Amino acid sequence: MSESKTNVTSESSVECYGEGREATESTVTIHPTESDSDSDTPALSESTAQALQEFYDEKFAKEKTTTEDNENIILEEDWQLSQFWYTDETALTLATEAQRAAGENGSIACVSCPTVYKKLRFTKPETSVVKLFEFDQRFSIFQDAFVFYDFNKPLELDETFKEQFDVVLADPPFLSEECMKKIASTINFLSRGKVILCTGAIMEGLVEEILSLHRCQFEPDHVHLLGNPFYCYANYNFDDYVPRKVVSKIVEQ
Numbered sequence: 001m002s003e004s005k006t007n008v009t010s011e012s013s014v015e016c017y018g019e020g021r022e023a024t025e026s027t028v029t030i031h032p033t034e035s036d037s038d039s040d041t042p043a044l045s046e047s048t049a050q051a052l053q054e055f056y057d058e059k060f061a062k063e064k065t066t067t068e069d070n071e072n073i074i075l076e077e078d079w080q081l082s083q084f085w086y087t088d089e090t091a092l093t094l095a096t097e098a099q100r101a102a103g104e105n106g107s108i109a110c111v112s113c114p115t116v117y118k119k120l121r122f123t124k125p126e127t128s129v130v131k132l133f134e135f136d137q138r139f140s141i142f143q144d145a146f147v148f149y150d151f152n153k154p155l156e157l158d159e160t161f162k163e164q165f166d167v168v169l170a171d172p173p174f175l176s177e178e179c180m181k182k183i184a185s186t187i188n189f190l191s192r193g194k195v196i197l198c199t200g201a202i203m204e205g206l207v208e209e210i211l212s213l214h215r216c217q218f219e220p221d222h223v224h225l226l227g228n229p230f231y232c233y234a235n236y237n238f239d240d241y242v243p244r245k246v247v248s249k250i251v252e253q
């Protein structure tokens, strides 16, 4: 399967992984010191412009802090980056199992799976280390926990990460042999033990062969239904801890 051959079938059913809507971003920039060449445009006095700049700086700093502290921050899926978010329940299930498997003092690498990282960020014990290896710079809001990662350069990672993670949890952006093999070399670089991988059913043979993973009973769910079967794989007895379907504890009134 080629990386570029993709399909979006509808808003609620998506052929994994594909292209889709463009991400849009709006940015506000003010330049209080910039001289205005258009004399018809009203100009702010220097002190007013400075006060305005301070107001915006404070506002943005506050928003950023709120974002960092907010477990529920939702960043829109960018289908150009093959982003398909797990449901809340799936993200929490994977995060809970990764934490259990790593242990209280363990370390976890989330490779291209930011929603699981978000859960761990707010549930992990203080003694545990969790990093997010991710291409989408929007997740740099998580500061030191964010490590820029491009699967095309799978080993361009700091040497200090080598074999440092008790659990590596990954969800590659593309269902291609090339992408899988590159992410596998990253996983092998980071891992010193357990591996959990979520990817399409069509990758089963390859992940068994190159990473010695077996398919688990748990089936991850996505916010937008995928048009193709999608599984979870691991190199340990994951099934002993995670059932096939996690029954929601939320009882509708």
Ligand SMILES: C[S@@+](CC[C@H](N)C(=O)[O-])C[C@H]1O[C@@H](n2cnc3c(N)ncnc32)[C@H](O)[C@@H]1O
Residues within 6 Å of the ligand: 017, 081, 082, 083, 084, 085, 086, 112, 113, 114, 115, 116, 134, 135, 136, 149, 150, 151, 152, 171, 172, 173, 174
């Ligand atoms: C299929 S999604 C997996 C997301 C996961 N289901 C979740 O809910 O967190 C693929 C992930 O790969 C990331 N990604 C896209 N291009 C990438 C690249 N070149 N290198 C590494 N990761 C990339 C996307 O930003 C996205 O987080």
